[in-house]
Amino acid sequence: MYKYVIRRLLFALPVLLLSSLIVFGLMRVMPGDALVALMGESGNVGQRELAKLRTDLGLDRPYHEQYLIWVWQMVSLNPGDSIFTNEPIAVALKKSIPVTLELATLAMVLGLVIAIPIGVLSATRQDTPSDYVGRVVAVSGLSLPDFWLGTLVITFAAIWFHWIPPIGYVSFWESPWRNLQQFLLPAAVLGFRLSAATMRMTRSTVLEVLREDYVRTAWAKGLERRIVVYKHALKNALIPVVTIVGGQMATLLAGAVVVETIFALPGMGRLTVEAILFRDYPVVQTNVMLVAATLVTLNLLVDLTYAWLDPRIRYR
Amino acid sequence: MPADTPRRIAVRKHKHVNRRDFLRRVGWGGVGATALVAGAGQARAAAPAAATYPDWIPASPKPPKRGGVLTRASAWDPPVIDPRLTQSVGLFQFAGLTSNRLVRHPFSDEAAGPSDLTLKGDLAESWTASPDHRVWTFKLRQGVRWQNVPPLNGRDLVAADVKYCFEAYAREGVQAFTFQEIEGMETPDKYTLRVHLHTSNVLFPQNLAEPVAVIFAREVLEEDGDLKKRMLGTGPYILKEHTRKVRVVLQRNPDYFDKGRPYVDEYVILSTPDAATRLAAFRTGQSDIIWLASPSEVETVRKTNPAIVVQSYHNTLAPFGLALAQDRPPFNDVRVRRAVSMAIDRQRQVDTVYEGHGIAGWGVPYIYYRDKAPTVKDLGPWWQYRPEEAKRLLAEAGHPRGFETTLFYYEYFPQMTSQVQLVQQELKKNLNIDVKITKLDYTTYYGRYVEGKWDGMSWGFQSGHAVGLDERTYHYMHSKSTKNFFRVNDPVIDELTTKLRRTPDRAEQRALTRKIVDREFDQVLRMWMPYDNGFLVFQPHMRNVAAGALRRTDGYGSPTITRSWIDK
Numbered sequence: 074m075y076k077y078v079i080r081r082l083l084f085a086l087p088v089l090l091l092s093s094l095i096v097f098g099l100m101r102v103m104p105g106d107a108l109v110a111l112m113g114e115s116g117n118v119g120q121r122e123l124a125k126l127r128t129d130l131g132l133d134r135p136y137h138e139q140y141l142i143w144v145w146q147m148v149s150l151n152p153g154d155s156i157f158t159n160e161p162i163a164v165a166l167k168k169s170i171p172v173t174l175e176l177a178t179l180a181m182v183l184g185l186v187i188a189i190p191i192g193v194l195s196a197t198r199q200d201t202p203s204d205y206v207g208r209v210v211a212v213s214g215l216s217l218p219d220f221w222l223g224t225l226v227i228t229f230a231a232i233w234f235h236w237i238p239p240i241g242y243v244s245f246w247e248s249p250w251r252n253l254q255q256f257l258l259p260a261a262v263l264g265f266r267l268s269a270a271t272m273r274m275t276r277s278t279v280l281e282v283l284r285e286d287y288v289r290t291a292w293a294k295g296l297e298r299r300i301v302v303y304k305h306a307l308k309n310a311l312i313p314v315v316t317i318v319g320g321q322m323a324t325l326l327a328g329a330v331v332v333e334t335i336f337a338l339p340g341m342g343r344l345t346v347e348a349i350l351f352r353d354y355p356v357v358q359t360n361v362m363l364v365a366a367t368l369v370t371l372n373l374l375v376d377l378t379y380a381w382l383d384p385r386i387r388y389r
Numbered sequence: 390m391p392a393d394t395p396r397r398i399a400v401r402k403h404k405h406v407n408r409r410d411f412l413r414r415v416g417w418g419g420v421g422a423t424a425l426v427a428g429a430g431q432a433r434a435a436a437p438a439a440a441t442y443p444d445w446i447p448a449s450p451k452p453p454k455r456g457g458v459l460t461r462a463s464a465w466d467p468p469v470i471d472p473r474l475t476q477s478v479g480l481f482q483f484a485g486l487t488s489n490r491l492v493r494h495p496f497s498d499e500a501a502g503p504s505d506l507t508l509k510g511d512l513a514e515s516w517t518a519s520p521d522h523r524v525w526t527f528k529l530r531q532g533v534r535w536q537n538v539p540p541l542n543g544r545d546l547v548a549a550d551v552k553y554c555f556e557a558y559a560r561e562g563v564q565a566f567t568f569q570e571i572e573g574m575e576t577p578d579k580y581t582l583r584v585h586l587h588t589s590n591v592l593f594p595q596n597l598a599e600p601v602a603v604i605f606a607r608e609v610l611e612e613d614g615d616l617k618k619r620m621l622g623t624g625p626y627i628l629k630e631h632t633r634k635v636r637v638v639l640q641r642n643p644d645y646f647d648k649g650r651p652y653v654d655e656y657v658i659l660s661t662p663d664a665a666t667r668l669a670a671f672r673t674g675q676s677d678i679i680w681l682a683s684p685s686e687v688e689t690v691r692k693t694n695p696a697i698v699v700q701s702y703h704n705t706l707a708p709f710g711l712a713l714a715q716d717r718p719p720f721n722d723v724r725v726r727r728a729v730s731m732a733i734d735r736q737r738q739v740d741t742v743y744e745g746h747g748i749a750g751w752g753v754p755y756i757y758y759r760d761k762a763p764t765v766k767d768l769g770p771w772w773q774y775r776p777e778e779a780k781r782l783l784a785e786a787g788h789p790r791g792f793e794t795t796l797f798y799y800e801y802f803p804q805m806t807s808q809v810q811l812v813q814q815e816l817k818k819n820l821n822i823d824v825k826i827t828k829l830d831y832t833t834y835y836g837r838y839v840e841g842k843w844d845g846m847s848w849g850f851q852s853g854h855a856v857g858l859d860e861r862t863y864h865y866m867h868s869k870s871t872k873n874f875f876r877v878n879d880p881v882i883d884e885l886t887t888k889l890r891r892t893p894d895r896a897e898q899r900a901l902t903r904k905i906v907d908r909e910f911d912q913v914l915r916m917w918m919p920y921d922n923g924f925l926v927f928q929p930h931m932r933n934v935a936a937g938a939l940r941r942t943d944g945y946g947s948p949t950i951t952r953s954w955i956d957k
Contacts (some may be wrong), residue, residue, distance in 0.1 A: 231668070231672040
C-alpha cells in the first residue's frame with residue numbers, strides 16, 4: 074500500500090512539471106502583460122515609464138529565467154508577490170482558499186445529500202413517478218448552467234422574500250450565522266449541479282447491483298428492505314459513485330468561479346480569473362499549480378477509497 | 390380521448406406512469422411554462438414607457454442629520470490603491486473621499502445643476518496666474534491636517550507636501566503627462582505653492598481639479614516605496630479597511646477641515662461584480678445607490694421599490710467610438726471616413742440598443758461650447774444617416790465595391806456588442822465593406838489599442854475620468870499627446886487646441902472649442918458612437934447625492950458624498 078502511494082506520488086511529479094510548463098507558456102503566449110492591464114483606463118503612460126516598470130518587476134528577463142525563478146519559488150514554498158497588487162501570493166491564497174474550500178465542501182455535502190437518496194429512490198422505484206421526478210431533477214441539474222441558476226435564485230429571492238445573502242464576506246470564525254447565510258445559497262446552486270451526475274450514477278449502479286445474485290439472496294433471507302438496499306446494495310454501488318465524485322472536483326472548481334462572482338465571494342475562482350484577466354503571471358501560475366496538485370491528490374485519495382469500499386481490492 | 394381507454398386503466402392498475410405519457414405531460418407542461426414566461430416577457434416589453442425622471446435632484450432644504458452607514462454594492466474593485474499607477478474608477482470611487490485636490494468641482498448641494506463645473510477651492514483657498522498664464526500661485530487653506538493616523542498623526546498640510554506629490558506624479562505613472570507640464574515649483578512660504586509651466590495654460594487649474602489629481606502623503610511613499618498598501622490623505626473619510634474583492638470601509642474623519650462634515654459616519658463599498666446581485670442588493674436595501682442603464686430596468690425596480698429616487702443622467706460626451714487607422718489607407722482619405730460615418734444609423738442605435746435613452750455620440754463635452762445637448766442633426770452633414778450619399782462618396786474615393794477591414798473591441802458592457810454588430814451590418818449593407826470583428830479580453834484589447842499600430846478599425850475609447858476641457862481637447866486630440874489614441878494628426882486641431890490653452894476669456898474659449906468640434910466633425914477624426922445616459926437610483930432616505938455631469942456619485946464624483954446625509 075505504502076509503495077503504491079509513493080509510486081503514485083512519484084508519477085505525480087512529471088504531471089506537475091508538465092502543468093507548470095503549460096501554464097507558464099500559455100500565460101506568456103497571451104498578448105499584453107500586467108502593466109498594460111494596470112495602466113488600463115488611464116491611457117497615459119509613455120513607453121519609457123512602461124519599460125522602467127517592466128524592468129522593476131522582472132518582466133523583461135528571458136522566459137527560461139523567469140520560469141526557473143518561479144519554479145524555485147514554488148519549490149521553496151514562497152510563490153512570491155502579485156505583480157498587480159504587490160501582495161504576497163501566500164497571503165492572497167490564505168484569504169481565498171478557505172472561501173473556496175468552504176463553498177466546495179458545503180456544495181459537495183449538499184450535492185451528496187440530494188444525490189444519493191434520490192438516486193437510490195429512483196433505482197428502487199424504477200419507472201414510477203418518483204423515479205421520473207428524480208431523473209428530471211438530475212437532467213435539470215446537468216443542463217441548467219450555474220450562472221443562470223445563480224442569477225435566478227438571487228433575483229427571485231430579492232423579489233419574493235426581499236432577502237439575499239448578506240454581501241461582504243465574513244469568515245465563519247467572525248460570525249458563523251452570517252457566514253452560513255452567505256454560503257448556503259451558493260453552495261446549494263453549486264451542489265445542485267454536482268448532484269445531477271452523482272444522482273444518475275447512483276441510480277444506474279444501484280439498479281445494476283439490485284439485480285445481483287447476492288442481493289436476491291438477501292431478499293430471499295427475508296432481510297428488511299432498508300438493510301438490503303443500504304447495507305448490501307448501496308455500499309457496493311458506491312465505487313463508481315466515488316470515482317465520479319472525485320472527478321467532479323474539477324467541475325466544482327470551475328463552477329466556483331461563476332458562483333463566487335454571482336454571490337460576491339472572494340474565493341480562489343475570482344482570484345484566478347482576475348489574475349488571468351490582468352495577466353498577473355505569478356498568481357495564475359501558483360493557483361493553477363495548486364489546483365493541479367489538489368486534483369492529483371484527490372485522484373489518489375479516490376483510488377485509495379476503493380479498497381475501503383471493496384475489500385477485494387488490494388494495492389501493490 | 391374517451392375517459393377510460395384500456396391504456397389509462399392499465400396505467401392506474403399498475404400505479405405506473407407510462408414513459409410516453411410522462412414525456413407527453415412534461416412536454417405540454419414545458420410548452421405551458423414557456424408560454425407563461427414568454428407572456429411575462431411580453432408584458433414587460435409592453436409596459437408603459439418610462440416616466441420622465443428629473444436630471445437633477447436639488448439639495449435637501451432640511452437640516453442635515455449626522456450619522457448612519459451608507460452602503461453601495463459596487464461593480465469595481467481598485468486594481469491598486471496607488472493613484473500614481475491607475476486612474477481606474479475602482480480606486481477613485483473612494484480616493485476622492487480619503488484625499489483632497491487643490492481645486493475641485495462643486496458638490497451637489499452647491500451646484501446649480503449637473504453642468505455646473507465652476508472651480509472651487511479644495512486644499513487651495515485661492516489661486517492666481519501670471520499674465521501669460523505660465524506661473525500659477527496657489528494659496529493653501531491653513532489648518533488642514535493630515536488624518537490622525539501614523540505616520541502622519543494629524544500634522545499640518547503644507548505647500549511642500551503638494552510640491553512633493555506633483556513631482557512624484559510627474560516622475561512616473563499614469564499622470565505623468567499632466568504633471569510633466571510643470572517646469573518647476575517653489576514654496577515661498579508654508580502655505581503658498583508657485584507652479585511654473587513649460588508653456589502657458591489657462592486651463593491648468595482644471596487639470597488639478599480632475600478627480601485623479603489627489604494629494605497623497607509623502608511619508609507613506611517614502612516609507613513603503615509605493616502607495617499600494619496605505620492610502621492616507623486629508624479627506625473627509627479615513628480608509629479603515631480595504632479587503633480586495635470584499636469591501637472598502639471608510640470612516641468619518643473627525644478632524645476634517647470642513648467642520649461638521651461629513652455627515653455620514655461610515656461609507657461601505659461592497660465588491661459585487663455581478664449586475665444581478667447588485668440589483669438584488671439594492672432591492673433588499675443592502676445597497677443605497679445603484680446605476681441602471683435602461684428605462685425598463687428602472688421601471689422593473691420601481692415595481693418592487695416604488696419609493697426610490699431616480700436621477701436621469703445625461704451624458705455630456707460619449708467615451709466610445711470607431712477609431713480608424715487614419716494614418717494609412719483607406720482611412721487616411723477623409724472621403725472614406727465620411728462615407729463610413731454616413732452609412733451608420735446612430736439614431737437606430739439610440740432607439741434600439743439604449744431604448745431611446747442615449748446620446749448620438751460626440752467626444753468633447755457639449756457644455757463647453759453649447760447650452761443644450763446636440764441632436765444627430767447638430768453634428769453636421771457627415772453624421773447623418775445617408776447611405777446613398779455614403780456609397781457615392783466611397784466610390785469617389787476609389788472603393789465602389791467596398792473593401793475588407795477589421796474591427797477589434799473589448800465588451801465594456803453588453804450593449805456594446807449589439808452596437809458593433811449593427812455597425813458591421815450597416816457597413817456591409819450600405820457600402821459592401823466586410824468587417825471582420827474580433828472580440829478581445831481587456832488586457833489584449835487595451836495593449837493593442839494603446840500601442841497604436843493596428844490596422845483597420847477599433848472600438849476606441851477616451852478615458853472616463855476627465856472633466857476638464859484641456860484634458861478633453863489638447864490631451865486627447867493633439868498629435869503629440871500620449872493620450873491621442875484615435876491617432877488624430879491634424880495641424881488645424883493642433884493649432885486650435887494649443888490656442889485654447891492660451892485663451893483666458895470664457896466666451897472665446899467657447900468659440901474656440903466650437904471650432905475644434907466643428908473641425909473634428911467635418912474631418913470625421915473620431916467617429917463617436919451612441920452611448921447610454923442611464924439612471925442613478927437612490928434609496929428614498931438618501932439626501933444630497935445627485936450626480937453632476939461627468940462625475941457620477943458612485944464613481945469619479947464620489948467626493949460629493951462629503952455633503953450627503955441619510956434621512957432616517
